């Protein structure tokens with residue numbers, strides 16, 4: 001399992017954990033241990049990012065409202081706005097950076113796809129500063145974005161790749177694939193996990209990797225993602241949405257004048273499970289086995305429901 005995962009990612013060694021937060025936790029510990037030796041100070045992450053709910057990963061996540069109830073958070077993190085090249089360059093110029101940790105597509109905050117220019121510049125700055133490039137692929141990885149990992153679509157090779165969610169098909173498993181500049185940082189006794197890679201979850205993960213290696217899967221993901229995007233763009237043309245964002249089968253739409261959470265509830269009544277990440281944004285991460293008929297059903301529901309609800313709202317009915 002470790003060998004397969006390593007070959008699929010960056011060729012590094014694999015640490016197995018039980019969740020995405022724990023996978024990121026080990027990446028953060030590696031960056032910190034290495035930083036002590038090199039005199040580096042800060043791990044750069046993105047505003048509106050999400051890396052987990054443990055204290056270190058909460059501190060890494062750029063969401064002050066989630067951090068506030070548990071303050072003080074850990075020191076040693078600096079958050080820059082996603083896509084802000086100037087802020088990214090300034091932080092690398094002014095602080096000794098230990099690592100750049102990011103989701104290639106910010107999932108929890110509503111599918112914000114990083115530009116190739118921004119992520120490429122982050123990788124270049126990391127190489128220049130001898131800092132680690134850590135990609136949080138917990139949500140984007142294992143086929144979700146039309147490649148084994150989303151970073152491949154940017155032509156990057158991270159030092160550490162963190163994985164969970166899909167990995168054991170719903171059983172609790174996380175992993176960090178540790179290569180490049182991160183190799184050899186952790187020694188015996190530095191880190192561990194009692195249940196990491198237990199036989200049941202490892203067998204499930206092997207089965208997931210079998211499916212992932214099936215020819216045509218990534219093409220299918222891209223095709224179905226494009227089909228979903230076509231439906232969502234119809235909403236923009238109809239004036240019931242303002243923006244669509246997507247990479248592979250990871251998509252979001254910002255609604256116009258209609259509450260996303262109420263829309264998700266209405267969808268549930270129609271037998272469709274969808275996720276509102278805010279009052280405005282609907283997020284779609286269907287299982288990769290979703291069919292084109294199912295995508296059409298969701299698209300048709302949205303077109304018809306939003307067209308029906310919006311005029312009523314505009315006339316003050318039900319407002």
Ligand SMILES: Cc1ncc(COP(=O)(O)O)c(C=O)c1O
Nearest residue numbers: 019020021050051052138139164
């Ligand atoms: C990008 C990302 N990183 C980390 C996590 C945390 O994973 P877990 O809930 O398995 O700890 C999540 C969970 O939603 C996530 O989306």
